[in-house]
Amino acid sequence: MSPDSPIFDPAAFALGDREAAFTARARELAATRFAARAADYDREARFPTENYADLRDAGLLALCVPAEYGGRGANYREYMLTAAEIGRYCGATALTFNMHVCSCLWSGALADTLDMSVAERADHHRRRALHYARIVDEGQIYAQPFSEGGAAAAGAVPFATTAEIVDGGYVVRGKKIFASLSGHADYYGVLCTVPGSDGALSRRNTLYLAVAARAPGVSVSGDWDPLGMRGTVSRNLLFEDVFVPADEALMPAGIYYQAAMRWPHMFMTLTPAYVGLAQAAYDFTVKYLRGEWPGYPQDRREGAAKKVNVAQMRIALEQMKCLWLQAVTEARLDPSREQLARAHAAQYSVMETANELAQLAIRTCGGQSMLKTLPLERLYRDSRCGALMLPWSADLCVERIGEAALYGDPAA
Numbered sequence: 001m002s003p004d005s006p007i008f009d010p011a012a013f014a015l016g017d018r019e020a021a022f023t024a025r026a027r028e029l030a031a032t033r034f035a036a037r038a039a040d041y042d043r044e045a046r047f048p049t050e051n052y053a054d055l056r057d058a059g060l061l062a063l064c065v066p067a068e069y070g071g072r073g074a075n076y077r078e079y080m081l082t083a084a085e086i087g088r089y090c091g092a093t094a095l096t097f098n099m100h101v102c103s104c105l106w107s108g109a110l111a112d113t114l115d116m117s118v119a120e121r122a123d124h125h126r127r128r129a130l131h132y133a134r135i136v137d138e139g140q141i142y143a144q145p146f147s148e149g150g151a152a153a154a155g156a157v158p159f160a161t162t163a164e165i166v167d168g169g170y171v172v173r174g175k176k177i178f179a180s181l182s183g184h185a186d187y188y189g190v191l192c193t194v195p196g197s198d199g200a201l202s203r204r205n206t207l208y209l210a211v212a213a214r215a216p217g218v219s220v221s222g223d224w225d226p227l228g229m230r231g232t233v234s235r236n237l238l239f240e241d242v243f244v245p246a247d248e249a250l251m252p253a254g255i256y257y258q259a260a261m262r263w264p265h266m267f268m269t270l271t272p273a274y275v276g277l278a279q280a281a282y283d284f285t286v287k288y289l290r291g292e293w294p295g296y297p298q299d300r301r302e303g304a305a306k307k308v309n310v311a312q313m314r315i316a317l318e319q320m321k322c323l324w325l326q327a328v329t330e331a332r333l334d335p336s337r338e339q340l341a342r343a344h345a346a347q348y349s350v351m352e353t354a355n356e357l358a359q360l361a362i363r364t365c366g367g368q369s370m371l372k373t374l375p376l377e378r379l380y381r382d383s384r385c386g387a388l389m390l391p392w393s394a395d396l397c398v399e400r401i402g403e404a405a406l407y408g409d410p411a412a
């Protein structure tokens, strides 16, 4: 069993039994298996294939597949808490796990709350059964390539990747950048636009489509040698006249747009990886200074600044965790303006605090702590990536909070 305490103590934070069980399982798996592999994935910028085999064996690939389709039926909050425990031991595994899980969560628990016609819902249920069976029965992995290098991933303009309607399905054309799990996922959950009859692109016509990695016309390009989150292997994906059967739609046409408008907390699902990193930076600092980190028995607690810095880290961590849990707890269809602002604040806080804690940890622990034999310098580099993630990058969160406060409808 993992010796680490839970990030959110079940009794103190009033977690449900399922939340306590999922988080305990994830922590045990990640602490005993993922932690030891993280340095190699990072050094070699290699996908965490072995971790995915463990997630598959533990039934966690099907975490958010609804129970009636054979999955674990985890809801939004259960997923968020579980993934944070994974991020604590391997940020790249948690971040890529998010891409995979969203294909189930968005088409499952989240889609169940959205408006659909009876026919649309029946079609959706039939299609998602095919998709869930691949995960539950065959352990297949999904990625989530949205970014194109323009304003589309920020939600400002339609995706330039198109899905032309043809007999039996779609022909997909376009290019995605930063496609985590590229070359390792079995399916890419691509966001693309179905052009109107006049060829015009509209965000309302966004389609969320599963494209088989092996489909003719799909290729991976570019190298991958970034600062952090190196195990995500986020290379470019090219779609050249790729035929995709109609049943590969992960949501009916138009429903992704409704989800983005009405269920905005769906974009917070990138945060758990960074909540885990923040906790890891704090845990490392305390153990290292106390001489409790394996192989580093020296007591390094001397000096008033050590106490002050550790206290500052603890305060920032507690503030971030409480705000994050509150925002996660109130995630829902049609959140109020206040709830949305809180979600943006939580996203900003997680992404910035994780890196601030890692910085302070290095300053407090000293030069030896940033050697590559220890995890701290990786936590520092991985955590730097959080604020860049679209559509809720740190800069965009700040902009939206200010915009809503100063120009938003107070009655909303």
Ligand SMILES: Cc1cc2nc3c(=O)[nH]c(=O)nc-3n(C[C@H](O)[C@H](O)[C@H](O)COP(=O)(O)OP(=O)(O)OC[C@H]3O[C@@H](n4cnc5c(N)ncnc54)[C@H](O)[C@@H]3O)c2cc1C
Pocket: 099, 144, 145, 146, 147, 148, 149, 150, 151, 153, 154, 156, 177, 178, 179, 180, 181, 228, 229, 232, 234, 385, 388, 389, 390, 391, 393, 394, 395, 396
């Ligand atoms: C490790 C890692 C893994 C990733 N994995 C994935 C993945 O699996 N799938 C995926 O789709 N993407 C992924 N991304 C991409 C990520 O979400 C962003 O799309 C990407 O970092 C944007 O890079 P860019 O150079 O185009 O920056 P830009 O989009 O140009 O952003 C630069 C700055 O401008 C701001 N900005 C951007 N758009 C606007 C706007 N419309 N209005 C105002 N300000 C704006 C941003 O906040 C940022 O501060 C990943 C990124 C990283 C670092």
